[in-house]
Amino acid sequence: MTTEELIKNIIDQLQEGVIAIDEYEKIIFINKSAKDILELDNKEKILGKNVIDVVPNTRLHDILRTGEREIDRLQNLGNKVIITSRTPIKNDENEVIAAVAVFRDVTSIQKLAEEVTNLKEIEALLTSIIDYTSDAISVADQEGRVIMVNRAYTKITGLTPREVIGKPATIDIAEGESLHIRCAKEKKPLFNVKLKVVEGKKDVIASVTPIFVKNEFRGSVAVIHDISELKRLGNELEATKRMLKKEKAKYSFEDIVAKSLIMQNSIKQAQKAAQSKVNVLLVGEYGVGKEVMAQAIHNSSRRKDNPFLRINFSLLTKEKQIDLLFGENSYIYNADKGTLYLENVHLASFETQEKLLKLLKENEFDSRYFDIKPDVKFIFSTTENLRTLVTLGKFSRELYYKISVVTIKIPPLRERKEDIPLMAKQKLHYLNQKYGRIIYDFTEDAIKKLMNYNWGGNIRELENIIDRSLLNMDPEDKIVTSSHIPDITENNDKTYEKLKDALEEYEKKIIIETLEVCHGNKTETAKKLGITVRNLYYKLDRYGIK
Ligand SMILES: Nc1ncnc2c1ncn2[C@@H]1O[C@H](COP(=O)(O)OP(=O)(O)OP(=O)(O)O)[C@@H](O)[C@H]1O
The missing domain is CATH 3.30.450.20 (PAS domain)
Structure with missing residues (x-):
């Protein structure tokens, strides 16, 4: 075998197709792979033919003119795709005397590449769907x-x-x-x-x-x-339902014990206020019965079948005050045609005072959420002397004038001791029901003991003492005697006890109210009260709060 034949043979073994043309564009060499890729009949005589007639879309003849090499060019060949490199062959004078093309069938690779691109697009699409x-x-x-x-x-x-x-x-x-x-x-x-x-x-x-x-x-x-958001909304709904149900005012004027002239006088004023449209300010110490009076006013007014809601400013941050009054779930709005009892108004923030004044003075309901101004009767309460707070610059003078047109003072229990016997009997009746007991009455001695006391914690403290007296009684005891009544004479130790009870009672009240404000959320309640959740659970247990 000559060297030329050997080289031809080797080139025939290559996977790449090889075609060479002379300076007249005539094919002077073609290997086996080229024929296969171009699907040429093996028997047909190819050599000597013009390349343009044999290879569709060929550019090999162009190389003769340009004398420039072309590397890895994609070329369509019917339904095939090939990748071709074309090289000019030059003589010693640098004249192009021939050109060679070397090409590969890349149809399957191309298809694969397209599929991969498609897959990539689909993957990107799916990822963004999943992400959104x-x-x-x-x-x-x-x-x-x-x-x-x-x-x-x-x-x-x-x-x-x-x-x-x-x-x-x-x-x-x-x-x-x-x-x-x-x-x-x-x-x-x-x-x-x-x-x-x-x-x-x-x-x-x-x-x-x-x-x-x-x-x-x-x-x-x-x-x-x-589902935590759904759950939270569910809880909120439940708490609101509970609150609306519970907040229904239960007291009426008949429930208020008032033998004393001074208390009868307060009630008369309150009854008058109930019949008119005016707002009311109730002033009195802790536990004197301001809320009971507010409920009684509502229940004897034409608003009695509509909501009675309450907000205690002492439990709220200034943001929460605004939110509860003018926010999305506005109590003012929810109390439409009813009564809103605003407890401890002296603790309203300046912004709250300003917005309340706007509402009361200019009739403007400053809320982003509602257009219509609701029809609400306001009853305010305070334990403080608002006039003094005005002088000290701690309370808006204008708001004070606006809310104090009808001011009703509720006297402390020590100024109406003649109310004590009846009140004690009323509480006994209530406690009998609470504990399922039958205790008929107090001895004269017992009443005297109750009347001799100063009642710094007012009616709330009285309730507490009677409650404790019942705990001191044996099951067969039917009458409360002075010995059942805890020692409430004003000596120092007992003053401490009394104070402790009053404080505990007050603490219980604050916890219940904070729980309501926080819609039963214990973590939030504990945070607001500044105690640990564990401590809160302990207190709930201790006070029997469910
Ligand atoms: N005239 C009354 N007769 C009988 N019980 C009363 C009377 N007034 C109030 N009470 C009872 O005394 C307790 C305290 O009353 P209430 O909560 O209305 O006081 P308050 O002045 O609003 O107290 P605080 O300012 O601490 O919120 C309640 O349990 C209530 O039932």
Whole structure:
């Protein structure tokens, strides 16, 4: 075999097609692969033919003119795609005397590339769909290791992809069993399972579906819905319902014990105020019965079938005051056609005072949420001397003038001792019902003991003392004697006891009210009261607050 034949043979073995032409564009060489790629008949005589007639879209003849090399050019060949490099062959004078094309069939590679691009697009599309759904999605492999999570997942669980990918699927769960791991075991879908995720122990509902590829289990997809917001709204609704029900005013003027002239006088004023449209200011010490009076006013007014709501300013931050009065869930608005009792008005913030004044003076309901001004009767209460607060610059003078047109003083119990016997009997009746007992009366001695006391904690303290007297009685005792009544003479020790009781009673009241304001949320209540949640639970237990 000559060297020329050997080279030809070698070139025939190449996978690449090779075609050479002379300076007249005539084919002077073509190897076997070239014929195969160009699908030329093997028997046909190719040599000597013009390349233009043999190879569609050829540019090889152009190389003769340009004398420039072309590397890796894509070229369509019917339904094939080839990639070609073309090289001019030059003589010693640098004249182009021939040209060679070397080409490869890349149809299958091209198709693959297109498929990959398509897949990439689909993947990008799916990822963005998954990322923009508001439900959290996590995907785990067949062993229950996380392989993918979406953005909502991070929002709900607080865990970033970096923190979870590659980790066992239990990583995000605070309470409950991982559904991915159960799915890896059982290879079955699971629906609507309640769990708590690590972030803030949020309540979620999760469902999981196994992924099978060609009948082989390859992993699972979990979808997690955050239901904590729904739960919170549910609680809020419940609390509001409870509040509206509870806030229904239960007292009327008949319930108010008033033998004393001074108290009868207060009641007369209140009855008059109930019949008119004016707002009312109730002034009196803690526990004298301001709220009872406010309820009685409401219940004997034409508003009695409409809401009676109350806000105690002493429990609220200035933001919360504005929110409860003028916010989305405005008490003023909710008390439409009814009465709103604003307790401890001296603790209203300056902004609250300003907005209240605007409402009372200019009839302007300064709320972003409502257009119509509700028709509300306001009853304010205070334990302080507002006039002094005005002088000290702590309370708006204008607001004071506006709310104090009808001021009703409720005297402390020590100034109306003649009310004590009847009041004590009323409380006894109530406590009999509460404890399921039958205790008929007090001895004269017992009443005398009650009347001789100063009652710094007013009626609330009286209730407390009678309550404790009953606890001192044996089951067979039917009459409260002075010995049953705890020692309430004004010596120092007992003053301490008395103060302690009054404080406890007041603490209980504050806790109940704060719980209401916080819609039963214990963490928030504890925070607002400045105590630990544990301490709050202890107090709830101690005071028997449910
Ligand atoms: N005239 C009354 N007759 C009988 N019981 C009364 C009378 N007034 C008030 N009470 C009782 O006394 C307790 C305290 O009353 P209330 O809560 O109305 O006082 P308050 O002045 O609003 O107290 P605070 O300023 O501490 O909120 C209640 O349990 C109530 O039932």
